[in-house]
Amino acid sequence: MKFEVLTIFPEIIECYIKHGVLGKALNKGIVEVKVYNLRDFTSDKHKKVDDYPYGGGAGMVMQIEPFYNAIMHLKADEKPRKLVLLSPQGRKFTQKLAQKFMEESKAMVLICGRYEGIDERVKAFVDEEVSIGDYVLSGGELAALVIIDSVVRLIPGALGDELSAVEDSFMKGFLDYPHYTRPEDFKGMKVPEVLLSGDHKKIALWRKRQALKNTLKNRPDLLKNLSPEDMRILKELC
Numbered sequence: 001m002k003f004e005v006l007t008i009f010p011e012i013i014e015c016y017i018k019h020g021v022l023g024k025a026l027n028k029g030i031v032e033v034k035v036y037n038l039r040d041f042t043s044d045k046h047k048k049v050d051d052y053p054y055g056g057g058a059g060m061v062m063q064i065e066p067f068y069n070a071i072m073h074l075k076a077d078e079k080p081r082k083l084v085l086l087s088p089q090g091r092k093f094t095q096k097l098a099q100k101f102m103e104e105s106k107a108m109v110l111i112c113g114r115y116e117g118i119d120e121r122v123k124a125f126v127d128e129e130v131s132i133g134d135y136v137l138s139g140g141e142l143a144a145l146v147i148i149d150s151v152v153r154l155i156p157g158a159l160g161d162e163l164s165a166v167e168d169s170f171m172k173g174f175l176d177y178p179h180y181t182r183p184e185d186f187k188g189m190k191v192p193e194v195l196l197s198g199d200h201k202k203i204a205l206w207r208k209r210q211a212l213k214n215t216l217k218n219r220p221d222l223l224k225n226l227s228p229e230d231m232r233i234l235k236e237l238c
């Protein structure tokens with residue numbers, strides 16, 4: 001899968017993608033990430049990308065021309081790609097949308113604005129407008145990285161044999177269970193006995209109960225379409 005990112009801060013993307021799961025997927029050739037500096041698609045000597053908003057108001061707005069020139073440059077190879085604009089006004093990005101992007105797109109262009117946003121006319125050239133959540137960021141780059149990271153985790157082979165995105169929370173419809181590792185006793189804070197028991201059936205039940213308990217407490221909105229067994233466990237918790 002190929003990601004092409006349009007931004008005025010390429011170093012934000014370039015720094016992050018070298019590490020972790022993404023770095024390994026890049027080294028394996030499962031994923032390709034190309035970053036384009038929008039300033040390279042300007043036509044003035046100052047590489048200007050923003051201007052004052054028509055109608056007045058605070059801040060600056062990013063001009064359409066660099067976005068248009070960059071998108072036309074990418075489209076010149078006539079290969080299919082999904083163009084996604086990151087924006088506070090976008091549809092909510094969820095695990096389900098990450099799965100859809102992974103299944104449907106061989107290539108994605110992630111368009112990152114800054115300042116108070118970008119000229120509305122850019123939207124005529126994009127397929128999706130996406131927001132990663134109900135909070136205000138300073139630009140689209142972090143959102144682009146969230147999308148890249150969550151989509152790459154879903155690509156078969158990206159996590160390596162020992163891990164699987166299927167086990168990820170949200171994939172199962174509820175939050176994850178608690179995790180523990182050595183030491184067994186840290187300043188009197190002990191690992192739950194059940195996890196030391198070696199009884200895999202008991203451990204699995206304990207983990208399911210804890211996951212449902214966490215979900216009931218922090219994200220009851222996720223508790224839909226539970227299996228009858230999970231519903232039984234949940235009722236015990238209430």
Ligand SMILES: N#Cc1c(-c2ccc3ccn(Cc4ccncc4)c3c2)n[nH]c1N
Nearest residue numbers: 087113114116131132133137138139140143
């Ligand atoms: N995805 C996503 C986002 C953004 C986001 C995305 C792109 C841009 C470009 C510019 N800004 C700054 C800005 C613009 C307008 N209003 C407030 C701040 C952005 C924010 N904020 N919060 C999210 N969940």
